[in-house]
Amino acid sequence: MSEYLTNLRRHVGHDLVLLPAVSGVIFNAAGELLLGRRADTGGWSLPAGMVDPGEQPADALVREVREEAGIEIAVEHLVGVAMHSVTYPNQDRCDYLSVWFRCRHLAGEAVVNDEESLDMRWFALDALPDMEDFARLRIDRTLRNTPAAWFTQPGASHPALTGRHPV
Numbered sequence: 001m002s003e004y005l006t007n008l009r010r011h012v013g014h015d016l017v018l019l020p021a022v023s024g025v026i027f028n029a030a031g032e033l034l035l036g037r038r039a040d041t042g043g044w045s046l047p048a049g050m051v052d053p054g055e056q057p058a059d060a061l062v063r064e065v066r067e068e069a070g071i072e073i074a075v076e077h078l079v080g081v082a083m084h085s086v087t088y089p090n091q092d093r094c095d096y097l098s099v100w101f102r103c104r105h106l107a108g109e110a111v112v113n114d115e116e117s118l119d120m121r122w123f124a125l126d127a128l129p130d131m132e133d134f135a136r137l138r139i140d141r142t143l144r145n146t147p148a149a150w151f152t153q154p155g156a157s158h159p160a161l162t163g164r165h166p167v
Helices: 003-012 057-069 133-143
Strands: 017-027 033-038 048-050 072-087 093-107 117-123
Touching: 003 017, 017 057, 017 072, 017 133, 033 057, 048 057, 057 072, 057 093, 057 117, 072 133, 093 133
Parallel strands: 017 093
Antiparallel strands: 017 033, 017 048, 033 117, 072 093
């Protein structure tokens, strides 16, 4: 958790906070997708994290992937944006304005590089492990490779955004 969020949590406890977040749908040269097994839930998900104050979203994603997986990436383009609610096992509640990007692996071996992950692994697209719906939504929208970013239309909702799953 960033120093910013640690300080904020001292004031609000487990109450709801609104936070900007980023995630990457990262492909290697073989077309495999990078996933990490989260330490807090044990589930597989995309590399992701919070945008720090004053940081641009693409820079935040490059930083987060380096911190979590120890690799360098190229951020290719914006894929989508959505609000996503999360209640963590410790009962911290967050609403994330989540921005996700299609990315390409540049250098380094994907490894567990921090305490947030239990495993870090490349998966063939036809052999992806079980994941929560929000991770699937981001992968599916990225694989569609459309030129415009995805978002929920005004007044609409999407079932993958109503659960309380990690970023």
